[in-house]
Amino acid sequence: MGKLTATKIRALTEPGRYSDGDGLFLELNGKDSGRWLLRVQAEGRRRDIGLGSLKAVSLADAREAALLTRKKIAQGVDPVAEKKQERQVIPTFRRAAEMVHEEHEKAWKNGKHQNQWIATLKTYAFPKMGDRLVSEIEGPLIRDVLAPIWLAKPETARRVRQRIGTVLDWSYARGFRATEAPMRSLSKGLPRQPKKDKHFAALPYASVPDFLEKLRARESVGRVALEALILTAARSGEIRGATWSELNLEAALWTIPAERMKMGRVHVVPLAPEAVAVFERAKKFKAGASDLVFPGQTVKKPLSDMTLLKILRDMDLAVTVHGFRSAFRDWVAEQTDYSGEIAEAALAHTVSNKVEAAYRRTDFLDRYTFVPGGSEIMQFPAAPAARGPAPSR
Incomplete structure (x- = not known):
């Protein structure tokens, strides 16, 4: 029999906690104002679980709710988590993908990647699973999305699979799903994809001097930007986003800030x-309203990535812009005495060995001193007669 009665409760005026027994308390804030609490011991710790307000829940209802809660705990059910799950609105895959994109896009440095990430899901995933709740999506549905493009567009299919997995794992972390994405089992339901050459199509380094001569035959902001990319072994985004404030031409140094680098380091x-x-x-292309070295059609925005690729296609070259970094790496290995670690530092590649990465603090900058009239030091030649390509880093 409980200690409290409806009559006793109506007579209470002093704020405080009043026990009914078996862990049930009335926490009174004032006359006829308070809430019901159940104190329980679960998983080795004490917890107070709210059962409702005094105005909304009667003494009899509070006792019944307390009994039901104790039974759930005895069965291993967390009543607090259960209530939270009931209150939570499970999003559709479409909405979850949009939320993931909104949360992550600011961390992605590549604007093209930001757009492609959601665009691939809109094209390939949303038609089949966009309106399904994330809690309902399992392996067979994901396989049905991937199957039509798995062999026809293998690279795209792998990206779609990875992005679906990201959305479902995010949903699991938010409590919208009971499990993580069932991606591992998908390999059993899809055919083996043909192996692909992962290297970027590159111009042989011995051909770079001739290419530079042809590139200089005409001058445009895109052509000058491409030449700068080749001579510095930089990535496309690093060149296209270069600003005059990053350059010190008197000291012959270009300092790219961490937020513009793939690896997040200066x-x-x-x-x-x-x-x-x-x-x-490039100074002839300088616009007063912009600090960009290579402004695009809208001077406050950089050149598009396709501008540089189009120059190569117009010159009938089946190579990629990124491939010039490969040409540089080959030249260092085959035509110089520079070590591989210096070449990797010049390319701003991460150190794959975690122990070495933890202790390496140098960027080998003192190894790149240019002596007037001296021999070439990791630079592309100015003319075809020179030995071979080597950007300034």
Whole structure:
């Protein structure tokens, strides 16, 4: 029999906790104002579970709710988590994907990737699973999304699979799903994809001098940007986003801030004389309203990635812009005495060995001193007669 009665409760005026027994309490804030609490011991710790307000829940209802809660705990059910789950609105896959995109896009440095991430899901995933709740999506449905493009568009299919997995794992972390994404079992339901060459199509380094001569036959902001990319072994985004404030042409240095680098670390590029000359030529494209070295059609926005690729296609070259970094790496390995670690530092690659990465603090900048009249040091030649390509870093 409980200690409290309806009559006793109506007579209470002093704020405080009043026990009914078996862990049930009335926490009174004032006359006729308070809430019911059940104190329980679960998983080795004490918890107070709310059962409702005094105005909404009668003494009899509070006792019944307390009994039901104790039974659930005895069965291993967490009543607090259960209530939270009931209150939570499970989103559709479409809405969850949009939420993931909104949360992550600011951390992605590549604007093209930001757009492609959600675009691939809109094209390939939303038609079949966009309106399904994330809690209902399992392996067979994911397989049905991937199957039509798995062999026809293998690279796209792998990206779609990875992005679906990201959305479902995020949903699991938010409590919208009972399990993580069932991606591991998908390999059993899809055919083996043909192996692909993961290397970017690159111009042989011995052909780069001739290419540079042809590139210089005409001058445009895109062509000068491409030449600067080749002479610095930089990534496309690093060149296209370069600003005059990053450049010190007198010191022949280009300092790229961490937020613009793929690896999130400041990258200092020592510039060979040929590279300095290219940036000097770029001054003719300088716009007063923008600090960009290579402004696009809208001067406050950089050149598009397709601008550089189009130059290569117009010159009938089946290579990629990124491939010039491969040409640089090959040249270092085959035509110089520079170590591989220096070449990797010049390319701003991460150190794969975690122990080595933890202790390496140098960027080998002192190894790139250019001596007037001296021999070439990791720079592309100014003319075809020179030995081979080597960007300024």
